[in-house]
Amino acid sequence: MEALIALVIGVLTAGGVFLALRGQTFPVVLGLTLMSYAVNLFLFVMGRLAIGVPPVISDAAFGYTDPLPQALVLTAIVISFGMTAFVIVLSLKARAELGNDHVDGLEREEDRHE
Amino acid sequence: MSAAHLPILPVVLPLIAGIVLLALRNRSPALQRGISLAAVLALIPLAATLIQTTADGTHLVYALGNWVAPYGIVLVVDRLAAWMLLTTSLLAAFALLVALRGGDTEGRHFHVLFQLQLFGLNGAFLTGDLFNLFVFFEILLLASYGLLLHGGGRLRVKAGLHYVVINLVGSTLFLFAVGTLYGVVGTLNMADLAVKLAATPPDNLALVQSAGLLLFGVFALKAALLPLYLWLPAAYAHTSAPVAALFAVMTKVGAYSILRVYTLMFGDDAGPVSNLLDAWLAPLALATLVLGILGAAASTTLRQQAAYLMVASIGTLLLAFGLGSTDSIAAGLYYLPHTTFATAALFLLADSISRARGGIADRFESGPAMPGARVLGGLFFVVAVALAGLPPLSGFLGKFMLLKAALDSPLLPWVWSIVLATGLVGVIVLARSGSLLFYRTHSAHDPASQTAPTVAALAPVAGLLLLVAGMVVWAGPLSDYASATAAQLLAPQQYIEAVLGTAP
Numbered sequence: 001m002e003a004l005i006a007l008v009i010g011v012l013t014a015g016g017v018f019l020a021l022r023g024q025t026f027p028v029v030l031g032l033t034l035m036s037y038a039v040n041l042f043l044f045v046m047g048r049l050a051i052g053v054p055p056v057i058s059d060a061a062f063g064y065t066d067p068l069p070q071a072l073v074l075t076a077i078v079i080s081f082g083m084t085a086f087v088i089v090l091s092l093k094a095r096a097e098l099g100n101d102h103v104d105g106l107e108r109e110e111d112r113h114e
Numbered sequence: 115m116s117a118a119h120l121p122i123l124p125v126v127l128p129l130i131a132g133i134v135l136l137a138l139r140n141r142s143p144a145l146q147r148g149i150s151l152a153a154v155l156a157l158i159p160l161a162a163t164l165i166q167t168t169a170d171g172t173h174l175v176y177a178l179g180n181w182v183a184p185y186g187i188v189l190v191v192d193r194l195a196a197w198m199l200l201t202t203s204l205l206a207a208f209a210l211l212v213a214l215r216g217g218d219t220e221g222r223h224f225h226v227l228f229q230l231q232l233f234g235l236n237g238a239f240l241t242g243d244l245f246n247l248f249v250f251f252e253i254l255l256l257a258s259y260g261l262l263l264h265g266g267g268r269l270r271v272k273a274g275l276h277y278v279v280i281n282l283v284g285s286t287l288f289l290f291a292v293g294t295l296y297g298v299v300g301t302l303n304m305a306d307l308a309v310k311l312a313a314t315p316p317d318n319l320a321l322v323q324s325a326g327l328l329l330f331g332v333f334a335l336k337a338a339l340l341p342l343y344l345w346l347p348a349a350y351a352h353t354s355a356p357v358a359a360l361f362a363v364m365t366k367v368g369a370y371s372i373l374r375v376y377t378l379m380f381g382d383d384a385g386p387v388s389n390l391l392d393a394w395l396a397p398l399a400l401a402t403l404v405l406g407i408l409g410a411a412a413s414t415t416l417r418q419q420a421a422y423l424m425v426a427s428i429g430t431l432l433l434a435f436g437l438g439s440t441d442s443i444a445a446g447l448y449y450l451p452h453t454t455f456a457t458a459a460l461f462l463l464a465d466s467i468s469r470a471r472g473g474i475a476d477r478f479e480s481g482p483a484m485p486g487a488r489v490l491g492g493l494f495f496v497v498a499v500a501l502a503g504l505p506p507l508s509g510f511l512g513k514f515m516l517l518k519a520a521l522d523s524p525l526l527p528w529v530w531s532i533v534l535a536t537g538l539v540g541v542i543v544l545a546r547s548g549s550l551l552f553y554r555t556h557s558a559h560d561p562a563s564q565t566a567p568t569v570a571a572l573a574p575v576a577g578l579l580l581l582v583a584g585m586v587v588w589a590g591p592l593s594d595y596a597s598a599t600a601a602q603l604l605a606p607q608q609y610i611e612a613v614l615g616t617a618p
Contacts, residue, residue, distance in 0.1 A: 032286075036282075046294075087278055
């Protein structure tokens with residue numbers, strides 16, 4: 001189970017890094033999203049993988065799972081969600097203003113010397 | 115309100131002001147400006163009070179919701195946090211004064227974003243919890259994205275896109291580092307982390323070290339340390355003047371985080387993970403200094419040059435922190451407000467110069483003679499003296515303290531040669547810019563496009579320079595305070611004891 005989760009996080013991160021290094025804004029945004037998925041998963045499993053145990057200590061249960069990473073990952077998800085929304089809007093604005101979707105997209109001669 | 119709630123006020127005040135301003139977004143600009151200015155001005159006495167309270171070495175610990183550390187989130191005010199708060203609030207007041215001249219109405223929600231930016235900055239300086247530091251970083255970054263793009267424009271959008279993407283990658287790395295630390299140690303309170311990291315078993319050493327270095331990568335990105343500085347010149351050169359001036363403190367957040375985390379959690383007492391950064395910080399800072407000054411020499415516009423000078427100043431600052439002795443950290447802490455104010459003044463002045471030159475803006479080409487050239491030139495001269503680190507201004511004192519502190523460092527020859535050589539290049543570069551802008555002029559073709567600088571535009575620049583001058587006049591007490599701060603940072607037991615309430 002641990003190996004599988006580690007593999008999933010690794011593949012997500014690798015895909016995210018690859019896409020984030022592309023030249024167009026759409027793959028970059030997608031790459032950032034994949035990376036945030038990977039890190040959310042990573043944060044979540046930092047409380048160790050446990051099946052069928054409650055997140056609060058009780059006498060009836062034989063153990064408990066760490067609730068803190070779940071709270072952390074909730075915060076991280078909300079933040080990355082907001083950031084993704086922002087970067088999508090920004091990419092659209094850049095597409096509209098620059099006339100193409102390249103991350104360095106300057107096509108007018110007057111901008112070149114800047 | 116009792117004094118017990120004092121530490122949370124610098125965080126809550128801008129937040130409330132931001133929310134109120136959001137609610138009043140359709141009301142008259144005058145009302146919004148009044149509220150925004152009042153909230154920023156109120157921060158100054160608040161920060162001064164905190165400086166006074168912590169001057170005797172006490173740590174004010176504020177447990178949010180009364181959840182005690184290490185289970186709850188705490189805010190901690192020590193000398194360093196109070197020092198950063200005062201620097202930020204003074205800078206913000208001058209930046210806002212410039213924005214009130216009309217820049218704030220070029221786009222929407224300027225004042226809301228400005229207040230939330232201060233909320234994030236103050237929170238980052240005060241928090242004693244690593245995950246909370248991440249959250250405040252995100253707040254200040256999100257506000258900075260909005261401010262950076264404020265007013266729009268093609269080049270601004272392009273620079274903004276790079277800035278946003280690289281910071282999102284940085285946030286992801288931050289979370290990986292935080293997650294690794296939590297997975298190994300099981301706590302995120304910085305004081306508790308310091309105690310637990312000192313007892314790292316050998317099995318986990320590699321994990322903790324990689325998490326520590328990953329964190330350093332994130333902070334180095336925020337501070338614009340080599341090789342992660344590439345986002346800064348474009349972003350700062352293309353944004354509006356008041357925003358660039360406020361952003362002069364943004365890179366200092368990275369420097370602050372490096373200082374805080376690596377004195378508290380990875381300092382001399384941290385056992386197996388102690389002095390993690392010794393091999394990295396000072397050499398990288400020296401390289402940043404060289405590259406920043408070369409970038410300044412190669413710049414084609416004044417604002418770009420100001421941005422590269424900021425990179426160079428970060429190099430000097432982190433060099434001081436990287437040498438790691440009480441004297442060198444004190445030199446860095448004295449240099450920090452100086453470089454913040456002086457760089458901000460240059461950004462503000464560059465805007466006035468650019469308006470006075472009309473269509474050619476601040477490009478380093480022979481342009482028309484400026485209206486009000488004497489005042490502009492005089493101010494530029496003083497800013498240049500401050501930035502280049504010439505006597506009598508505080509840049510000289512800061513660099514002198516740094517050179518003196520480096521005397522017993524093994525890096526002595528490197529530090530002296532590079533700091534002095536870059537200082538000389540800095541003088542030449544600024545002198546060349548000044549003569550290009552003010553002396554190589556011809557008669558104006560299109561005088562209508564040139565705007566003479568107004569008193570209101572130049573007063574904040576003069577105000578920032580007065581602060582720099584004040585740092586020389588009161589250099590004695592200020593450097594004593596910086597030394598006390600450095601001594602406090604290098605004795606993290608007091609911090610840990612204050613937060614956890616027990617002897618470590």
